[in-house]
Amino acid sequence: MDHPYSLPRLLRSTILLALLALLAACAPLPPRNPLATWVPSPNHDIRRPVLIVLHFTNQHSVQESLDTLRTANSGGPVSSHYLVGADGRIYQLVSDQLRAWHAGPGRWGTITDINSASIGIELDNDGATPFAQPQITSLLRLLTNLTERLRIPRTQIVGHEDFAPTRKDDPGPLFPWQQLAAAGFGLWPQAPLADPPTGFDPWMALGLVGYPLDDRAAAVRAFHHHFRGIQGETLDAEDLRILYSLAQQIESGSDGD
Numbered sequence: 001m002d003h004p005y006s007l008p009r010l011l012r013s014t015i016l017l018a019l020l021a022l023l024a025a026c027a028p029l030p031p032r033n034p035l036a037t038w039v040p041s042p043n044h045d046i047r048r049p050v051l052i053v054l055h056f057t058n059q060h061s062v063q064e065s066l067d068t069l070r071t072a073n074s075g076g077p078v079s080s081h082y083l084v085g086a087d088g089r090i091y092q093l094v095s096d097q098l099r100a101w102h103a104g105p106g107r108w109g110t111i112t113d114i115n116s117a118s119i120g121i122e123l124d125n126d127g128a129t130p131f132a133q134p135q136i137t138s139l140l141r142l143l144t145n146l147t148e149r150l151r152i153p154r155t156q157i158v159g160h161e162d163f164a165p166t167r168k169d170d171p172g173p174l175f176p177w178q179q180l181a182a183a184g185f186g187l188w189p190q191a192p193l194a195d196p197p198t199g200f201d202p203w204m205a206l207g208l209v210g211y212p213l214d215d216r217a218a219a220v221r222a223f224h225h226h227f228r229g230i231q232g233e234t235l236d237a238e239d240l241r242i243l244y245s246l247a248q249q250i251e252s253g254s255d256g257d
């Protein structure tokens with residue numbers, strides 16, 4: 001029905017098309033594929049992430065990071081599901097069910113789209129200062145919550161640099177991975193460490209853990225940050241013992257619990 005004072009038909013349809021284009025640009029994937037006949041089944045639930053990624057913000061304050069993670073800043077828009085302040089306060093910015101933009105390019109094992117597969121947690125830390133204990137205490141509470149509620153395996157917790165070692169250095173050598181391991185989170189070598197048998201291939205073990213090996217020096221640097229809190233780009237005898245322990249745990253299917 002045309003109203004006497006309505007916009008001319010052509011103008012109205014132009015506006016409508018522009019609105020539809022705008023909606024399409026923001027819309028999620030269509031729920032049904034037009035290629036297929038829709039025969040719905042009630043037997044489903046939402047997809048769940050399988051990995052948790054830890055970052056440091058490398059910024060000056062929680063407020064600065066809350067701004068960065070919520071705006072289209074100059075380097076392109078970024079976000080994370082959570083941000084944990086040095087005082088232990090936990091902020092959530094993106095629903096657990098949605099894909100936040102924290103990972104960028106990288107590969108962990110066979111996972112190539114880390115953002116689709118993970119929950120991202122930013123820690124307010126400049127990368128040069130030890131992580132505050134209230135922050136780690138809150139992180140442990142959050143990890144307990146996420147692994148239980150989303151059923152993410154407790155071993156599946158990695159740092160940004162682990163899967164993007166050529167681009168990233170967070171959460172860095174100061175991050176207390178050993179404290180996380182003591183609380184039952186992350187893959188960790190089991191004492192007493194033993195020398196691997198002859199023929200043990202440390203690169204195969206590093207790849208089995210998940211590290212991308214395109215740049216081996218970068219992978220070792222990230223591995224050193226994570227498992228020893230040290231710098232260095234070449235493997236030594238202690239690295240081999242650690243890798244042997246990790247590989248044994250993975251091959252035996254132990255999740256470290």
Ligand SMILES: [Zn+2]
Nearest residue numbers: 055056160170
């Ligand atoms: Zn990061």
